[in-house]
Amino acid sequence: MSTLDMRAACKPADYKSDVKPIWCPGCGDYHVLMSFTRAFAELGLPPEEIVVVSGIGCSSRIPAYTNCYGFHGVHGRSLALAAGLKVARPDLTIVVASGDGDGYSIGGNHFLHACRRNIDMTYIVMDNRVYGMTKGQPSPTTEPSFDSALSPGGTGLSPFHPLVIALASGANFIARCFSGQPNETATVIAEAIRHPGFSFVEILSPCVTFRPDEKDWKDIVHAAPVPATNDPAKAARRIMTDDGFNLGILYRGDRKPYQPTAKANIDLAELEREFEL
């Protein structure tokens, strides 16, 4: 099927694989998968031209559930892997999927540098404020009072604020979504993919197994009252002061994406001359 035919015919189902997810029943990530496939269909991209890259954790299982190319790598390093891929293959559309442990804890340093580097890719973090795959330990976004076997009586630590960090580090597009609103989320993901440079989408995606309290998120979330700004100072104030459940595109920057211009203009024999006596 040619690209043109594809654009005419894409349906979300074209982007779904036949691999059965390992997620628990009721997991928010099912909806995120639905949003992925809807966004891809909306963009009309041929599935073979999309690569979904991930690390380790429940959310990082998502590449194999799509019908795109995928890379399920080591814990925390998906952004680095994606950076190399995009620089080597600027023709591909790169979507990186992560979770709050993979992306903010073990992968925290790469998050800063991916924002700063501003390579054209979309980074989607499914935040459920808990380590699900290892059965319920606190993550960087977990509330200080979260009681668990690893954090008896709570962590006592302030949660990490991913959107603020993304903005301060230079992300070019910042949005927050809720998995329970798959259509809205799909629209934001499609918009993030269209936006040049490094786009960051935080998706609140409840873990019904280890954080049953997160089932209430559906009643707490609300659409952002004002449209996205391109002023980082305004965006910072808004992100710093909102309640954490403010949904929508919150910042759209206009920094130029980083892409080395790779053009061969000499051959190796010429390079070797440098060493001739």
Place this chain on the structure above:
Amino acid sequence: MQDTQGISVAVLGSGGAGALTVGNLLLEAACEVGWQGLLTRTVGPQIRGGEAAALLRLTSGRVECMPDRFDLLIGIDWLNAHRFGAEIEVGPHSLVISDPRGGELPPIVAESSARIVKIPMKDLAKAIPDGRPNMIALGIAGRLLGFGLERLLALIEKRLSGKGDDAVRSSQAGIRAGFEAVASLELGRPLGSVEPPTTKRWLISGNDATALGALRGGIRFAAGYPITPATEILESLAPSLAKVGGALLQAEDELAAVNMIIGASFGGTPSLTATSGPGLSLMVEALGLATAAEIPLVVVDVMRGGPSTGIPTKSEQSDLNIAIYGLHGDAPHLVVAPQSVADCLFTTQWATYLAEALQVPAIVLSDQFVGQTQAVIERPADVAFIGQRAKATDIAGAYKRYALAANGVSPMALPGTPGAQYTADGLTHTERGTPTSTAADHLAQLDKRRDKLDRFNYGDHWATIEGSGDIAVVTWGSLTGAVREAIGRATQDGIATTLIAPRLLYPVRPEQFAAALEGKKRALVVEQSHGAQFHRYLRAHYDLPGEVRVLNRPGPLPIRPEEIHRALLEWRK
């Protein structure tokens, strides 16, 4: 007959004194008249104000190791010389030039039987406006090595062409003063004669040769994090890759660097990173991923003294264990080691070819000695080892990325190929790439990844095997040159000896190794590792002859040809 010993010069001073510049200029002058040579540097950790020495060896033929001792040692000053006096050995035939105001001679020099001549280099320099003692040293060394004054003056003019006439004038005056100061002096051993060069020669460091070998092999993407003594590879690749249509990313750390090259290689671009021990330690998890997901890549480890931060500026062969055994799980991959500055080019190119052919990571174990040594070499021949990956392009039916092919290598579909979408995975997977935890799937893929390496024909490049006789000297990497030189001397003494130096360290080649050892009664193992890692590796994988001796020592003291020769002589008794 060739003068295999040649002549050796060490110029020493505190950091910033300009000792390394003198070494560079002497090598350049020597090349012009036809000498081949090596220039290595030994420096401390300080960026400025530490200690530095240029160690230069000139011979009429190929030279791949430092000498037993130096014929000429010039101490511009001795302020920090005690820190590495042991690395610069002098003997009864040596001439030491010392400045009476340059501080106290290090005991190892003062107590040697070398002839010590005092020349006031500082005072001579002071008498010249903007004069520098290192130019006096250049004049001294130049004359003692038999280079004409005009050649030295022309050389400095060329070197300082951008710095103005005053700089050239003061440096030339310094060279003249040094030249005059040693009018009546001669070296203890005369410098032989040399024919003018008839072929195009190169002056190149091992790190630059590594970068060039990578490019020749087809590397078009690199990522890296600065680390001594590997940074020059990245600094050489950054501009070169841009010129040949590739790219380099400076990563935020080594974890990112290795994952970046995995990503680029997954996209189809042959990729490389360069690092040293601490960086390799950070990379091993991702090397396991590349092994499991069958992603070709090249990791160059320019070894330095370890463990931990160790001695960043000095050589050691102590990363053999981590390179071979560092990955968790059963993770067969390639480990190769260059044997000289020139061989850095070939071995890196070959590693790129092998990695691509076998869809596996290759670790290249270079070291600080070959990496940071400048050598005059014949232009390395063009060889046919260009990375060629088996790719799946025409997809009929369900694509199986990890299909159990007879040779273990399954064609790889690159993103963009319609109908072949799959997810590369570090999880144990089926032939299709889908995660699985069954015993049968696990075994099938472990077998596949082992067999593809074992069944491959690596050809004669797997090892350097030279000479005959019932004694074998078994060594690896940058020590090969010193062993070759020692064997040359032993042969003259009538001790027939075979050199065996595997270039391919992993996977092991038991049949070829047994063939190389056929008829040997004794083996001497030579390596620069405190824990005798290479000897233990040989014991684990190969059958050694009845009598085995091990000559091992950690860095930074090099293992000299004389010590190896002596060990062989002892066997004759």
